[in-house]
Amino acid sequence: MRQIKITETVLRDGHQSLMATRLTTAEMLPIIKTMDSVGYHAIECWGGATFDAAIRFLNEDPWQRLKEIKKRAKNTKLQMLLRGQNLLGYRHYADDIVEKFIERSIHNGIDIVRVFDALNDIRNMETALSAVKKYQAHAQATLCYTISPVHNIDYFTRLAVDLENIGADSLCIKDMAGILTPQIAGELVSSLKRNVDLPIEVHTHATSGISQMTYLAAIKAGADMIDTAIAPFSEGVSQPATEAMVIVLDESEAFYTNLNMGCLEEVSDYFEKIKETYLENGMLDAKMLATTPKTLLYQVPGGMLSNLYAQLKDAGAEDKYQEVLEEVPRVRKELGLPPLVTPMSQMVGTQAVFNVITGERYKMVPNEIKEYVRGAYGKSTVPISDEIRKKIIGDKQVIHVRPADLIEPEFNNMKLELGQLAQSDEAVLTYAMFPKVGKAFLENKATANKIGSKNDEKNTTIKINAVWS
Template structure:
């Protein structure tokens, strides 16, 4: 009897791997029945990861969107699943236990059946609590192995983690090949090892197309017992996204597997609707480079979704590096030469910071170390000169245990700075927070929402939720959209348009010197460029706001003046600015 393979449509991740925002609620409601009519999907990824956050940034209530999108699939018997980042839940930094536990109750009530729990370090301590909370809430916990290639990421390494997660109650295992660099042979052996030991455990494979290995990996995992394969549809399939369901179905059908047929009429309608959403507004935030596959990704192991933001970083850095080289009488570097240097530096840095799997946010951290090393090496200052608190947090163990050993030179640098390494369970460092958010909801007269979903939203994404409630998020999104449209048309945003969206009481942050802007590195590079803070971020008086690389090669810290809320960014990452230029606008907390 032929092995039955089910397909999942990763509709959320299709968008997140391509651009900045997600479809609106009305668009999701329109396409859901067509996806169902395609008849080939046993599962659909409906939410999670950055879904809720980016919808807030677009001025839309994500809870209503999740409920609306899940409902038709629930009624049709198609399982829905979401992505969550374990300790970080749906954001880029750690989440208190009480907020994480509430998430599963909310998501189950909203109609999400399965939660895909992963940790960027494969530290089971960051996953196991979520398995418990998901089961208590009535969800199916799918625990995840983040796949990468290194001397320590072996069959035994992954099998041991799977043992611990299954023992903790995981009912499914996902092989998350986030960069598409997982070697098919290893993935096949890993699938077999898990299935032989735990035949009842469902295995789902998730592989991005990036460097081109994922189709071979799909065939290998299916031959060795996988049950579900994540797929995409045009016009967002392939590139840095996922293989198209048509090709996957054809390959597996001809290999003798029992796979569902595809209603091609419905496929073409879903394809047309997705293109309509792109043309409507989402396409203005899609990086064209994300439609391309590249075997260069194999050499650095970075996720394909990072390439757009990484190239923007590199473009800005190239000018600075070449200015330094020019002063030394050395030949300037082309973009291709610098890209190769960056990939080589990533390969150098990665083992020395303990081989963290290159997935959000740790892929960004490793890339950032390498990027700044290129500059400081040219300046004769050596490596590891510019590493922010987030990077040090990963190195010191505050985010969990890195799989490998930290290099002696980095340990020595930490000692010089007075930093201490820790092996503490990361989630124990965070005090519960729901009571404080309840107090804020009560003071503002805000409703907790159905099944406490609005309380949870505030607790999970406080700054974005406040901006959503005030209406500022919608204004910012419309401003971004207008600028993107004008840029595509080769036009400039008028002074009147810019002024209309700028907060009336915001204060400018002015460059005290000329140079090049460098922002704090943060955010979800798989969803959007990760080099600028989000609109609405709060700053304390005198807190570091950004950095300017001066013409004499030093970084000058620019403070956030009197502090407040970021309402507009005028200088992009790597932009050249003159003394007196406005970098951004901040609204003071007491402004009305």
């Protein structure tokens, strides 16, 4: 029998996909010790959109969240998702920022760093993977799975060989849209097993309704690990349910998981109460829990679906949802067939929304799309046509080198810019990721600390007076 290892995603991708990453640290911490007793291979709890959401919407310090989770997870590895040279932001950063961010992430508790690039441009992953190994964590390199005339088994196999050659410790097939079918999953995993000597993890979403079959096909072909989410935050645009996959695998004669079902039930019961709260307040929309086989046609990732719907809801244009879904593959094709994963998913999705709402395609173009077309994010899978390029950036010069080669070291300058707020490397990195939002967060935190200190002094004085009286 072969053990299949499970990575639990509820603290990151589970709630990111279903409700735009709104779980709070206070909601997470009471259950961490129980999760630590389940026997997971890893708990994915950081990276992705968690950093942005924490400081932008929750007024929480993501670094503090990581440290608090680490205190309670004594036996289970903590995993994060990192966007290569983009880190957790939406632009490329200088190599010194990338290395510093990874060093501090590992120092504060991360054991496994899953590194991907939205374009599968290996040049954008090398610095991050090298830094992860330098600071002695596990470097998992990612194949962002997508479908196109050029994204075939040979393409992904060549990419996997290249990633093994630059030092990856394991590989993840990242199917962010839930479009990896069982047949292709089996063929792809088999090809990787023949050509690379690394553990293979498979990540998919339940959006299209085929995810459990995909996992079983991948496992039978030799996959070593899968990503799942505890039942209350599973299915729909999230991952398959942890409990369901564990039961199926443990009942088989070929595989086992070694997970504690009693602890899993306790974790599930805990998150079920939290889920009900978010359904009641509207943050978790039932639409995100639905199965949508049309995903196989539109190839839109789970997190992208919830964000697109939220954008349209804010604009009072929910009725345009289907039209936007149909526009996404058209925009993607015109922009060189990028995989729809952060930040490309947000960029392509936003452009699709603009095209539909304005009624004129490319009348409004975000700066990020202009920079991408210019080559500032890396090399597109296939060349962008001269017609589309001119429509978006005119006659601006296109970049052909590794984008980060054009960025001077940034950390010390950002530290100077931040001034008195630069109380730690983590504070500087928060500012680096999101200059406006990050600085506002740090200012609010400093103000709150001052008020807290004054209250402590006042309370201390009262206590002293009480003693002396």
